[in-house]
Amino acid sequence: MAESSPVLEVDNLVKHYPIRKGVFGREVGRVHAVDGVSFTLWPGRSLGLVGESGSGKTTAGRAAMRLIEPTSGDVRIAGEPVTAATGRRTLARRIAMVFQDPMGSLNPRLSAAANVAEPLRIHRIGDPRSRRQRAVELLEQVGLRADLAERVPAEFSGGQRQRIGIARALALSPQVIVLDEPVSALDVSVQAQVLNLLGRLQEELGVAFLFISHDLSVVRHVCDQVAVMYLGTIVEIGSREQIYQDPRHPYTQALLSAVPIPDPTVERERIILGGDLPNPVDPPAGCRFQGRCPKVQQVCIDTNPELVVRSAGGQAVACHFADDNAVEGESR
Amino acid sequence: MTTTDTAVAPPTQPRVARAGVVGKFLRSTTGPIGAGVMGILLLVALGADLIAPYDPLARAGAALQQPGGEFWFGTDELGRDIFSRVVHGTRLSLQTAVGAAAFAGVVGLPLGVLAGYVGGATDAILMRITDFVLAVPGILFALVVVAVLGSGVWNLTLAIGIGATPTFIRLARASTLSLREQEYVLAARSMGASPFDIMARTITPNIMGPIIVQIIVTASVAILVAAALSFVGLGTPPPAPSWGGMLQSSRAYLFQQVWYAVLPGVVLAVTIAALDAIGRGMQVALGTRTAGRAKVGGMG
Amino acid sequence: MVSYVVRRLLQFIPVLFLASIAVWAIIYAVPGSPATALVGTDATPEALAAAEERLGLDKPVPLQYLQWVSGAVVGDFGDSAINGAPVLGQLAERIPASLQLALFSLTIGLLLALPLGIVSALKPRSVLTKVINVYQAAALAIPTFWVGILLIIGLAVKRNVFPSVSNFVPLWVDPVGAFRNTFLPALCLGIYISGIIARFVSASLKDSLAQDYVRTARAKGVPEGAVISKHALRNALLPTVTVVGLQIGEFLGGTVVTEVVFSYPGLGRLIYTAVTGRDYPIIQAAVLFIVIAFLLINLIVDVLYALLDPRVRLE
Numbered sequence: 001m002a003e004s005s006p007v008l009e010v011d012n013l014v015k016h017y018p019i020r021k022g023v024f025g026r027e028v029g030r031v032h033a034v035d036g037v038s039f040t041l042w043p044g045r046s047l048g049l050v051g052e053s054g055s056g057k058t059t060a061g062r063a064a065m066r067l068i069e070p071t072s073g074d075v076r077i078a079g080e081p082v083t084a085a086t087g088r089r090t091l092a093r094r095i096a097m098v099f100q101d102p103m104g105s106l107n108p109r110l111s112a113a114a115n116v117a118e119p120l121r122i123h124r125i126g127d128p129r130s131r132r133q134r135a136v137e138l139l140e141q142v143g144l145r146a147d148l149a150e151r152v153p154a155e156f157s158g159g160q161r162q163r164i165g166i167a168r169a170l171a172l173s174p175q176v177i178v179l180d181e182p183v184s185a186l187d188v189s190v191q192a193q194v195l196n197l198l199g200r201l202q203e204e205l206g207v208a209f210l211f212i213s214h215d216l217s218v219v220r221h222v223c224d225q226v227a228v229m230y231l232g233t234i235v236e237i238g239s240r241e242q243i244y245q246d247p248r249h250p251y252t253q254a255l256l257s258a259v260p261i262p263d264p265t266v267e268r269e270r271i272i273l274g275g276d277l278p279n280p281v282d283p284p285a286g287c288r289f290q291g292r293c294p295k296v297q298q299v300c301i302d303t304n305p306e307l308v309v310r311s312a313g314g315q316a317v318a319c320h321f322a323d324d325n326a327v328e329g330e331s332r
Numbered sequence: 333m334t335t336t337d338t339a340v341a342p343p344t345q346p347r348v349a350r351a352g353v354v355g356k357f358l359r360s361t362t363g364p365i366g367a368g369v370m371g372i373l374l375l376v377a378l379g380a381d382l383i384a385p386y387d388p389l390a391r392a393g394a395a396l397q398q399p400g401g402e403f404w405f406g407t408d409e410l411g412r413d414i415f416s417r418v419v420h421g422t423r424l425s426l427q428t429a430v431g432a433a434a435f436a437g438v439v440g441l442p443l444g445v446l447a448g449y450v451g452g453a454t455d456a457i458l459m460r461i462t463d464f465v466l467a468v469p470g471i472l473f474a475l476v477v478v479a480v481l482g483s484g485v486w487n488l489t490l491a492i493g494i495g496a497t498p499t500f501i502r503l504a505r506a507s508t509l510s511l512r513e514q515e516y517v518l519a520a521r522s523m524g525a526s527p528f529d530i531m532a533r534t535i536t537p538n539i540m541g542p543i544i545v546q547i548i549v550t551a552s553v554a555i556l557v558a559a560a561l562s563f564v565g566l567g568t569p570p571p572a573p574s575w576g577g578m579l580q581s582s583r584a585y586l587f588q589q590v591w592y593a594v595l596p597g598v599v600l601a602v603t604i605a606a607l608d609a610i611g612r613g614m615q616v617a618l619g620t621r622t623a624g625r626a627k628v629g630g631m632g
Numbered sequence: 633m634v635s636y637v638v639r640r641l642l643q644f645i646p647v648l649f650l651a652s653i654a655v656w657a658i659i660y661a662v663p664g665s666p667a668t669a670l671v672g673t674d675a676t677p678e679a680l681a682a683a684e685e686r687l688g689l690d691k692p693v694p695l696q697y698l699q700w701v702s703g704a705v706v707g708d709f710g711d712s713a714i715n716g717a718p719v720l721g722q723l724a725e726r727i728p729a730s731l732q733l734a735l736f737s738l739t740i741g742l743l744l745a746l747p748l749g750i751v752s753a754l755k756p757r758s759v760l761t762k763v764i765n766v767y768q769a770a771a772l773a774i775p776t777f778w779v780g781i782l783l784i785i786g787l788a789v790k791r792n793v794f795p796s797v798s799n800f801v802p803l804w805v806d807p808v809g810a811f812r813n814t815f816l817p818a819l820c821l822g823i824y825i826s827g828i829i830a831r832f833v834s835a836s837l838k839d840s841l842a843q844d845y846v847r848t849a850r851a852k853g854v855p856e857g858a859v860i861s862k863h864a865l866r867n868a869l870l871p872t873v874t875v876v877g878l879q880i881g882e883f884l885g886g887t888v889v890t891e892v893v894f895s896y897p898g899l900g901r902l903i904y905t906a907v908t909g910r911d912y913p914i915i916q917a918a919v920l921f922i923v924i925a926f927l928l929i930n931l932i933v934d935v936l937y938a939l940l941d942p943r944v945r946l947e
Contacts, residue, residue: 088524092524096522099518099519101515105516107516107519108516118523118525122524122526172523461650464651464654467922469884472900472919475904476915478907479658556775560775560777560889564904579781586784593785597781597782600775601775609769
């Protein structure tokens with residue numbers, strides 16, 4: 001797959017929320033939800049955005065598609081800059097979203113077909129009849145029989161609902177789909193089915209996925225590229241192989257150490273992180289991970305490490321000791 | 333009430349979302365009774381000309397007769413058949429109720445959704461207006477509007493409708509706020525839906541439950557307020573057969589014809605009770621607890 | 633707490649501004665000339681000229697409003713179009729009467745509602761509760777003015793126990809006379825609000841009976857009577873304060889028809905007479921007074937509630 005130009009470029013995306021207090025709404029602080037996130041998404045590829053809850057991955061995804069207005073940063077879709085003036089209508093035809101809660105994200109009053117046809121109706125594509133027909137086709141494409149098309153969301157199982165949500169995201173044939181924890185509300189057996197469906201759709205349609213998840217094993221299953229987020233910033237980004245086999249950031253290493261390995265012969269040291277995700281209102285001045293890092297040094301407290309490319313393969317790590325962090329011996 | 337829905341539910345899988353509500357309503361204690369009584373009253377209102385044995389405005393016999401075979405409810409001070417007047421009064425009452433509730437709903441619902449969805453200055457201004465109207469008891473508000481517009485059936489309906497509107501605005505706003513962060517609203521935004529589209533097609537259909545309950549509550553309050561205003565001579569002007577007006581006239585003849593004061597009042601109370609019963613049944617069915625009554629100011 | 637009260641008071645300003653505009657505009661909304669509306673159609677030319685002067689009809693509209701509102705702020709709403717007496721004095725005369733009626737009505741309402749609400753919460757499946765439910769539905773559905781007629785037939789006209797025309801006898805002057813005169817209208821209103829309060833008491837007592845602290849009290853062997861009176865009821869009655877408080881607001885002017893039925897000289901009947909006599913200065917002053925009173929009562933109720941219930945935080 002040697003596509004020449006990226007389909008989605010996000011450059012230095014920032015989203016701050018002001019905290020207001022008192023009668024006059026004085027600003028007393030800012031929540032640094034997303035603090036300078038950059039990544040590139042290629043056609044037909046998947047980028048995984050992983051992190052704990054509160055790491056800013058959802059906000060980053062929503063700001064990237066301008067579902068929330070970013071404080072600053074540039075977004076380009078297929079080379080064209082996206083600004084506040086672009087408008088959601090134009091944007092919606094190129095970038096769609098699949099939500100975490102398959103029940104909550106479908107309009108409970110509309111049938112499955114009507115839910116899938118909503119984007120077409122909003123964009124005034126076709127007449128009601130052809131829209132319905134297209135919706136039924138899309139439902140079949142995601143593995144739902146046509147005779148289920150008239151049922152309302154409450155009559156479907158969680159996995160089926162998520163299929164409806166995916167069909168709806170496909171309706172306008174977007175180039176990018178942002179999937180926000182698309183399987184974390186589902187049973188494990190259903191998760192696999194939905195992930196396989198996503199893989200198949202990507203192969204058939206060449207759509208790019210921005211896959212937001214806290215679940216490293218899920219991301220491994222779907223994504224070619226992985227970005228690890230911590231406290232509003234990307235701490236490590238690279239190909240799936242690089243991240244999973246040669247993680248360089250202590251945080252990535254800690255996360256991976258918690259992922260079960262389906263091989264009883266492999267022994268591995270669990271890295272247990274102390275403390276919780278710090279408050280993003282006042283992030284520490286130096287490295288954001290300093291408070292929980294097992295390898296913290298004075299330089300980590302003084303200076304914030306930049307996200308720099310560390311290897312020929314393009315793996316970038318935001319750690320002063322990235323080169324020392326290569327895990328000796330154990331490389332899976 | 334679409335009571336037929338459950339009967340024709342497909343055998344495979346019922347539409348849980350809708351049939352559930354109707355089924356719960358039918359299984360509630362008060363709902364079916366209220367709906368049954370209201371159904372009869374609606375038929376009476378629609379078929380008043382066929383049901384009433386006499387002309388409600390014309391003399392039918394001797395004045396102030398006791399109830400009997402010829403005049404079921406007796407006759408009034410002008411010898412008119414009280415039963416026929418009560419029957420036509422049903423039409424008048426329900427007309428006011430429907431008119432006022434429809435006005436309040438049609439004006440209040442979109443404004444409330446707008447306030448809730450758009451927020452900001454629009455919201456603040458609308459809320460202060462509702463604060464003001466809600467600070468005036470419903471009956472008094474209607475009274476003052478009638479004082480300005482003059483009395484008459486339509487002015488009365490409008491007066492009650494305006495007074496009931498803020499409750500709809502508040503209710504629609506609160507429901508919208510609770511929906512605004514729902515993912516399907518966010519999803520509609522992500523699909524590029526315009527704010528108008530989201531308000532009209534995504535939010536409004538999903539907040540109709542409590543709104544319909546409020547329409548029922550408003551209808552019952554409207555009947556009560558209309559009767560009260562007609563009773564004090566500021567509502568429907570005579571000789572129209574309004575329930576409140578009849579009760580007013582009856583006061584002078586309490587000794588001669590006590591049923592004149594009693595029977596129209598019974599019908600009035602039964603109508604209000606039936607609407608309340610429907611409202612409560614619907615609240616049970618929808619699982620909401622919006623005690624909107626006290627805020628509409630239903631005191632006679 | 634203080635900052636909450638300040639914020640709420642600040643919120644009153646726009647409401648009062650809107651209310652004052654609406655009330656001021658009444659005169660202009662009435663068909664015909666505003667000056668005629670103010671003094672009546674059969675006024676002398678001098679009176680009409682005085683009214684025009686008072687309204688400032690020769691000035692721009694915003695100035696006319698300012699002229700009116702600056703009078704209103706210091707309590708000058710002009711003179712009654714009917715009897716020429718200052719509006720404020722007439723209003724002040726009626727307020728104690730309305731408050732006394734409200735007090736009596738609430739007392740009756742609570743005396744009826746508390747036992748009914750408690751019984752229906754404690755024995756939800758009993759026959760008695762079914763009867764209570766019917767009573768509650770009836771109390772809300774039967775118009776107070778009709779209850780008034782029935783009471784007048786039964787107790788005033790036929791038995792002569794109570795006067796059929798209720799005068800205002802201040803409680804502090806003649807308690808017996810006050811009771812005799814206020815009882816019937818208060819009973820009408822009391823029955824009505826007992827329907828609201830009983831439902832509320834029942835619902836909130838049921839809620840609190842289902843709480844963990846009640847189960848804990850039972851588990852540690854507290855006698856059932858004490859569980860109900862000390863643990864459940866006390867917490868269940870707190871929210872009732874809100875409902876009762878809001879009813880006081882509703883009673884100021886919301887009892888028009890009952891006051892008319894019994895010819896009781898309260899605020900409601902003052903407004904009623906003003907509406908039938910097209911005495912607009914009275915209407916203006918009364919509506920504005922009721923809005924202010926309602927807002928203040930609401931604020932007091934909220935603060936009181938927070939003081940009684942330490943769990944409530946005012947924000």
